[in-house]
Amino acid sequence: QVQLQESGPGLVKPSETLSLTCTVSGGSISSYYWSWMRQPPGKGLESIGYIYHSGSTNYNPSLKSRVTISLDTSKNQFSLKLSSVTAADTAVYYCAGSPNTRYFDFWGQGSLVTVSS
Amino acid sequence: DIQMTQSPSSVSASVGDRVTITCRASQGIGNWLAWYQQKPGKGPKLLIYTASSLHGGVPSRFSGSGYGTDFTLTISSLQPEDFATYYCQRANSFPPGFGQGTRLEIK
Numbered sequence: 001q002v003q004l005q006e007s008g009p010g011l012v013k014p015s016e017t018l019s020l021t022c023t024v025s026g027g028s029i030s031s032y033y034w035s036w037m038r039q040p041p042g043k044g045l046e047s048i049g050y051i052y053h054s055g056s057t058n059y060n061p062s063l064k065s066r067v068t069i070s071l072d073t074s075k076n077q078f079s080l081k082l083s084s085v086t087a088a089d090t091a092v093y094y095c096a097g098s099p100n101t102r103y104f105d106f107w108g109q110g111s112l113v114t115v116s117s
Numbered sequence: 118d119i120q121m122t123q124s125p126s127s128v129s130a131s132v133g134d135r136v137t138i139t140c141r142a143s144q145g146i147g148n149w150l151a152w153y154q155q156k157p158g159k160g161p162k163l164l165i166y167t168a169s170s171l172h173g174g175v176p177s178r179f180s181g182s183g184y185g186t187d188f189t190l191t192i193s194s195l196q197p198e199d200f201a202t203y204y205c206q207r208a209n210s211f212p213p214g215f216g217q218g219t220r221l222e223i224k
Contacts, residue, residue, distance in 0.1 A: 004160075043217075044204070044215050044216065044217045044218060045161070045204060045206075045215040046212075046215075047211075047212040047213050047214075049212075058211055060212040061212070062212075094160050094161075096160070101211060102149065102151075102166075102208035102213070103151045103163060103166045103206075103208055104151075104153075104161070104163060104206075105163055105172070107159075107160025107161055107162070108160050109158060109159050109160050110158075110159075110160055
């Protein structure tokens with residue numbers, strides 16, 4: 001059973017870079033597609049983007065200019081960086097994994113990131 | 118951009134009841150639709166994919182149907198562990214889009 005766990009700072013200042021890491025256990029990161037999603041308070045889920053185990057990526061056009069998703073196969077982790085954050089980026093951030101790009105089989109429990117000075 | 122609209126936004130029901138949740142896409146998406154269940158403090162759990170295929174380990178009381186723009190998730194006989202929030206997700210193109218959620222509460 002693949003399990004995912006997000007980690008990173010819970011508070012980020014405006015204009016700085018949000019950084020989160022997802023640790024994969026119970027399976028190899030050298031399989032599947034690995035995604036980041038977010039859910040602002042009281043709002044719906046939004047896809048941020050994904051990375052394949054080959055290293056290829058695809059980002060939501062609405063965030064593309066500010067997003068980087070990367071893999072660290074030696075640590076079985078993948079990471080999210082979101083630059084120039086504002087209060088609108090305050091959300092619960094989820095990492096997810098799937099054997100395809102369409103549906104999301106595995107999810108972390110989520111990490112709340114608040115953007116505030 | 119294709120919008121996903123769920124109804125109702127919340128519903129109250131009792132253990133043993135049959136419940137149906139509806140998801141409508143603003144344009145046709147074939148059968149590229151998934152349903153997820155989310156409980157407080159947890160990530161979503163995949164229930165149904167390609168509109169009607171049951172994900173591994175999901176109880177058979179859950180079923181999905183629909184094609185094009187109109188889709189339904191049915192729980193045939195509610196169990197205590199089914200009280201949660203349910204989301205639909207279109208999967209026809211990237212980025213995927215989610216409905217706003219339906220909160221299923223105990224009556």
